[in-house]
Amino acid sequence: MSKPPDSGRRSERSRRAILDAALALVGEVGYNKLTIEAIAARAGVGKQTIYRWWPSKAAVLLDASLALAGEAGADSGWSGFPDTGDLAADLKAVLRATADEFADPRHDAPARALTAAGATDPELGARFTDQLLEPQLALYEARLRSAQRAGQLAADADVRLVVEMLLGPLTYRWLLRTAPLTHAYTDALVDSVLSGVAKVTVR
Amino acid sequence: MSKPPDSGRRSERSRRAILDAALALVGEVGYNKLTIEAIAARAGVGKQTIYRWWPSKAAVLLDASLALAGEAGADSGWSGFPDTGDLAADLKAVLRATADEFADPRHDAPARALTAAGATDPELGARFTDQLLEPQLALYEARLRSAQRAGQLAADADVRLVVEMLLGPLTYRWLLRTAPLTHAYTDALVDSVLSGVAKVTVR
Structure with a gap:
């Protein structure tokens, strides 16, 4: 079976257009109102093209978020967790960047959508955790x-x-919107995790 | 305007039946497939009765969860955060109970549904946080x-x-299903939060 010479490139262009459309639309209309029809229209492809590759809007968003995470890494030249030898400084730098990322609408809307979809759909949640989250957690673990x-x-x-202890409080505050995610907050979190909050008594 | 003498009691019975039906159904079919129609059928009321009191299935679930939280408190005779004078022991007791609650399907399904709905619906999320979550956080704060x-x-x-630092990691592990919520885990969390994880060096 042979394909037309440029079908791979055309497919890749369509795939990219679909992922971009999904990210843009989830930011504009929110996850609940996001539809496969709207993604197809924005991407300039037929609905069936999307259904050929993905079973649901959540699955499209997961791949879009994976692509976004890959680009964010490439843009920033981030090639791994910093290891300057100063653990507190390295953790503070990464948590500040993570707080900024959570505050970025490009990231916020798809991340909320996936977290919400994964919370109530165990199969999608497992893919989200395995493919998007665990590789990030592994970088923290290596640094620790x-x-x-x-x-x-x-x-x-x-x-x-x-x-x-580092990502749980940050994610909790972001998800439940209980208070703003500032750099002062993430710095205090790192110090508290490392030193503990119990009163140290001199005996 | 006068009402029939028992309309208040009938309303309360209907309200209670609707909340019970919503909790039972979200556990059986999941949030995504939960409908107002199904809640009405299970509760033996008309759809319009539900829409007269609540704008959405998420709003029904929020009130159902508030009722459930009130009952759980009454069942266990829990009248506040324990204060035995031993902070670590009190926190461990409460976090063990919280982990058990997260593992209880009666709590798990509506809690996931509300967390998911609140993640992508800021107005509902604010009600969830203000009415259900903040009163619980206030009990922790008073103990601390x-x-x-x-x-x-x-x-x-x-x-x-x-x-x-206590509830964030627990909620993160529950929501993302990265690992089981055991009592050994919540105990280790309390010890780590109090003492810190940095190596203490003797100078």
Whole structure:
């Protein structure tokens, strides 16, 4: 079976147009009003083209978010978690950038849509967690293990728990909109996670 | 204008039937497939009765969850946050109970549905946060301020941040289903929040 010589390139152009349309539309109309029809119209493709590649609007958004995450990494020249040897400084730099990303409407709308869809759809939630989230958590874990080797993090600390102590509060405040995500907040979070909040008594 | 003598009691019975039906159905069919029609049929009322009181299925679920939270409090005889004088023990007891509640299907399905709906609907999210969540966070904050007065928590600790350090990781793990919510996990979380995870060096 042979394809026309440029069908791969055309497919890639359509795929890209569909992902861009999905990201733009979810920001404009919100997830609940997002439809496959509107994505197809905006992308200039037929509805069937979308259904050939994706089973649902949530699946389109997941791939769009994966593409966006890849670009964000490429744009910023980010090639991994910083490791300057100063754990607190590195965590603060990354959490500040994460707070800025959550505040960016380009990221906020699709991230809310996927979190919402994944919360009530276990199969989609598992794909979201495995494909989009876990690779990011792995970067935190690698940095924390490096800090354990350097003697900056308790040797018996559960690195997954520490990652959740950093990203859990940030995600909670973002998702529930209980308070603004400022750099002062993320800095205080990093200091509190590292040092603890119990009163240290000198005996 | 006078009402028939028992219309108030009949209304309350209908309201209660609608809330019970909404909770049962969201657990059975999930939020995405939940409809006002199905709630009305299960409750034995007309669709218009529901629309007279609530604008959407999410609004019904919010009131159902508020009723459920009130009952859970009454069932357990819970009249406030424990304050035995031992902050770590009190936090562990409450977080264990919270983990158990998240694992209870009666709570899990409506909580996921409301979190999802609130994530993408700011107006509903604000009601969810103000009416259901903030009263719970206030109980944590009161316990933490008591610990500050007792000299167990750092005097300059931001109590809201500490609450988020406790509930953020738990909620994150629950929502994203990254790992099971065990009592060992919530105990380790409390210890890590209080003591910090940085390696303490003796100088």
